[in-house]
Amino acid sequence: MGEPVAFRCVSCGREYEPWSVDYTCPRCGPRAGTLEVIYDYKSLGRRLTPASFAETRRPSLWRYEELLPTGVEHAVSLRAGWTPTYACRTLAAELGLSALWVKDDSLNPTASYKDRATAVAVAAARKLGREACSCASTGNAATSLAGFCASAGIPCHIFVPKDAPKPKVAQLIAFGALVFAVDGTYDQAFDLCSEASARFGWYNRSAAINPMNVEGKKTGALELWEQLEGKIPDYVLVPVGDGSVISGIAKGFSELVWLGLAERTPKVYGVQASGAAAIAHAFQRHLRGDPILPADEPAETLADSIKVGKPRDVVKAVRYVAATGGGFVTVEDEEILAAGQALPRRIGVFAEPAAAAAYAGLLSLLRSGVIPEGATAAVFITGSGLKDPEGVLRGLPGPTVIPPELQAVERALSQ
Numbered sequence: 001m002g003e004p005v006a007f008r009c010v011s012c013g014r015e016y017e018p019w020s021v022d023y024t025c026p027r028c029g030p031r032a033g034t035l036e037v038i039y040d041y042k043s044l045g046r047r048l049t050p051a052s053f054a055e056t057r058r059p060s061l062w063r064y065e066e067l068l069p070t071g072v073e074h075a076v077s078l079r080a081g082w083t084p085t086y087a088c089r090t091l092a093a094e095l096g097l098s099a100l101w102v103k104d105d106s107l108n109p110t111a112s113y114k115d116r117a118t119a120v121a122v123a124a125a126r127k128l129g130r131e132a133c134s135c136a137s138t139g140n141a142a143t144s145l146a147g148f149c150a151s152a153g154i155p156c157h158i159f160v161p162k163d164a165p166k167p168k169v170a171q172l173i174a175f176g177a178l179v180f181a182v183d184g185t186y187d188q189a190f191d192l193c194s195e196a197s198a199r200f201g202w203y204n205r206s207a208a209i210n211p212m213n214v215e216g217k218k219t220g221a222l223e224l225w226e227q228l229e230g231k232i233p234d235y236v237l238v239p240v241g242d243g244s245v246i247s248g249i250a251k252g253f254s255e256l257v258w259l260g261l262a263e264r265t266p267k268v269y270g271v272q273a274s275g276a277a278a279i280a281h282a283f284q285r286h287l288r289g290d291p292i293l294p295a296d297e298p299a300e301t302l303a304d305s306i307k308v309g310k311p312r313d314v315v316k317a318v319r320y321v322a323a324t325g326g327g328f329v330t331v332e333d334e335e336i337l338a339a340g341q342a343l344p345r346r347i348g349v350f351a352e353p354a355a356a357a358a359y360a361g362l363l364s365l366l367r368s369g370v371i372p373e374g375a376t377a378a379v380f381i382t383g384s385g386l387k388d389p390e391g392v393l394r395g396l397p398g399p400t401v402i403p404p405e406l407q408a409v410e411r412a413l414s415q
Contacts (some may be wrong), residue, residue: 005070006038007211011292020126023209030194031294034316035211036251037069041258048259048363053226059368061116069215069253074126076151078109080119081219085227086379088347091205095366099376103224104349106384110147110171112140112305113220113245113382120216121205122148130203132157136193137206138186138241139168140383145205146175157202158191161186163302165388185299187310201415207242208312216257217248224378225256227326232256233266233378235371239357240270240328241306243279243317245382250320266378268326270317271361273301273333278311280328283318292318302333302391305354305383329370335360340385340392342365350385353392358382 006015009025011032016025018037025033026114048066056063061081062072083105092100108115118141132155135145142158149156158172162181172179182189190206197204207213225232232253239244243381249268256262272280278295286292292315298310311317321327340356343349351359358379365371385392402408 002039002044002065002067002069004037005040007035008038010036010319023204023211024295030209031312032315034208034313036316037215038212042253045259046102046180048261050230050261053159053222061119061216061223064219064222067078067213067218067222068120070120070123070127074123075119076122076148078115078119078148078151080108080115080216082223083107085224086347086349088358091346095363097372097377098374101224101228101378101379102347102349103220103380104380105220105380106355108353110140110144111384111387112144113217113380114141115148116219117141117183117207117213117216117248118144118148118205118243121145121203121212122154124212125154125203126152129205131155132200132202133205134193134197134202135159135205136186136190137296138307138386139164140305141205141207142177142220143168143171143175146172146177148173149177153230157196159196161189161191162301165391167387167389184367190310190312206312207244208316210309213244214248214251214313214316217245218252220380221249221252221378222256223394225262227259231376232264234261234375235326235362235365235377236266236268237358237362237365237377237379238268238270239303239306239354239361239380239382240272240279240317241276241308241354242311243270243313245380246270247313247316247320249380250324250326254320254323265324266326268321269361269365270326271357272328273303273306273332273336273357274302274330275333276307276309277328278309279314279317280330282314283321283328285320286322301336302394303336303353303357303393304388305352306357309394329364331357331360331362331364333366339363343381344385349381350392351381352383352385352387355381355383356392363407377380
């Protein structure tokens with residue numbers, strides 16, 4: 001493993017001894033004091049090469065153990081990471097791009113990108129000797145933790161809004177988690193989870209407050225770079241809710257530069273629903289020179305996984321994205337629906353609405369000219385359409401019902 005040299009607050013810059021603080025900076029608090037894990041990049045850069053990761057022969061994110069805070073000896077048996085990257089040549093040509101890649105993380109064990117964070121967080125819990133874990137989530141992070149805790153044999157306590165999609169709740173129950181369906185918003189579930197975790201001593205995996213999350217999530221960027229044989233796309237599109245996924249992906253690309261393994265980062269763009277765009281608004285204020293402050297706005301979108309009005313990783317997301325030269329774009333729910341219905345038909349990837357938002361963002365940036373003709377781009381698909389099939393299929397016709405007769409098939413085809 002990479003042996004962190006410090007846990008550093010993204011707001012005040014204060015550094016803490018590794019593992020001396022579980023979650024956030026005591027000085028800045030949970031909203032502004034998220035911690036980043038710091039490594040000795042100079043030393044790592046002397047021994048890591050493009051071949052180093054392949055030489056591990058691990059088809060999982062643990063091939064990047066040298067850049068992770070805890071070692072594979074604490075990992076559970078479930079495989080997270082090393083998901084496929086698809087080259088979409090026909091679609092790229094139609095969009096005026098010279099290349100388009102789709103990174104499909106719906107093929108993780110619990111069908112979402114959140115498994116990357118959970119793999120590292122559960123390994124950290126085992127390293128620290130914690131006897132139970134907890135999480136607040138709109139669904140994906142919760143089901144991820146439930147699955148990995150089942151593999152680890154650790155009790156799991158989950159807090160979700162009571163309107164979380166039924167398929168996600170079904171996963172939670174199947175994995176044996178104790179599920180609290182909170183009669184309130186995601187943000188209220190998050191606060192309650194934090195209070196309960198402190199009261200009962202559970203290791204809290206919730207987005208943003210646990211620095212292990214970003215460490216797991218950065219591995220998607222490392223994989224994309226490795227799978228593209230060192231090529232760096234011009235633009236990378238990522239759906240954004242709490243800000244933790246995009247923070248991880250942006251950090252992963254930056255680490256490649258710090259290690260001397262890449263010459264530049266892509267321009268990373270976060271995509272938010274227009275009705276739940278707190279981090280996009282914070283980014284615009286940052287561009288005007290205003291301080292990066294915790295955000296709290298109403299949130300309304302059909303894409304439940306990014307329906308977050310009080311995001312916890314605002315400071316990190318804004319700073320990390322700005323460092324890549326990227327930005328944020330907002331899209332309407334209608335654009336998200338259209339993107340979610342286009343992806344499976346055009347490239348065979350079935351994405352939940354929140355994940356499809358990344359593709360909607362790509363189309364928006366192409367229309368506006370932010371992404372120029374001839375550029376290269378990659379889209380991160382962060383969750384399976386099986387997580388929320390009703391949301392994906394909204395507005396589409398159902399199957400054609402016919403009697404068991406060949407003539408009925410002929411009549412249907414003629415119509």
